[in-house]
Amino acid sequence: MAFADASLRIALAAVFLFAAVSKVHRARARRDFAATIHSLGPVPERAVPPVAASVVGAEFVTALLLLDPRLGVHGPAAAVLALTAFTAVVVRSVRRGDRTACSCFGRTREPMGRAHVYRNSILLAMAAGALGLAAHGRHAFDAEAIAPAIPLGVFWAFLLASFTEFFSLIRPRPATRSVDRG
Template sequence: MGYLILACQCLLAGVFAVSAASKLPVPAFGRAGAFDDFAWSLRRLRLVPPQRAKAVAAVVVAAEAAAAVLLCLPSAAGPVAAAALLSVLSAGIAVSLARGDRVPCRCFGASEAPLGAAHLIRNGLLLAAAVTATAGRLAGPVHLGHPAGVTVALAGAALGLVLVLLFDDLTSLFARS
């Protein structure tokens, strides 16, 4: 069970770290204007007053970064934070879909793919990882006794991260076929 918890926490830490970095002008991930684009997408979602969109965007980016850091700690705080953040973000997507808004997903920076039901499925899978890690952390100490198991867990988390980052492209590819 310890290796599954490690994989879930590493996957989530990577997702939130990349998500936060992609919204900022960080040379490796983000781009100039990425934060403004994210704030603009929040305005279009009509979930917050337009004049507060930048402040809410800053809170979201800070929460993503904080969750990524907390997920690196051997406690339930990170998975709980990730579950809470994923729940709030999923609720925003659900409200957007219920209204019929076709706002581009800015989850990982510049994407033109509009939010859709597939994004709720993605977040649901990530939420399942957060719940799994939370349950494992609350059950007691995590034991990682074998380096090969750690390697497989980290490789699984890395593969999961790549799939999440390519999610819009993969859903677009399979939607066409």
């Protein structure tokens, strides 16, 4: 169980850390994320900067909470709450038919869609699993669990952060008409 707990916490922490850093590492990334928040509404223009800063701050704090198993359920609970909110925003955007580009992990041209809902659902299931383990007293990482959990957790984080790109490779594309130039 310690391996599962460590793997889930490391993967989730890496995802939250990558998401936060990707939104603030450059001025353009900060502007893109603010534009995403504004286009998703109903956030007034003047409230966009503090909302953006709050989201990024929550992602950083959640990552830190997840990495300290002595804090028990606090890290996984923060992850469940954040992912529930993020998923609700994505579902709302998809249902409204918005073409808002997702700035979850930096700039992308891909609008929010089913792949984002699927990815967030996987992350939410992982957070719920970590919360279940934490609620049952699994609060310590031992050396035998953490050593293999680090690469596995980082690998899962990479896959999940890149999920929408992988999904776009297998998703059917609309047929394009060819033009006969003969």
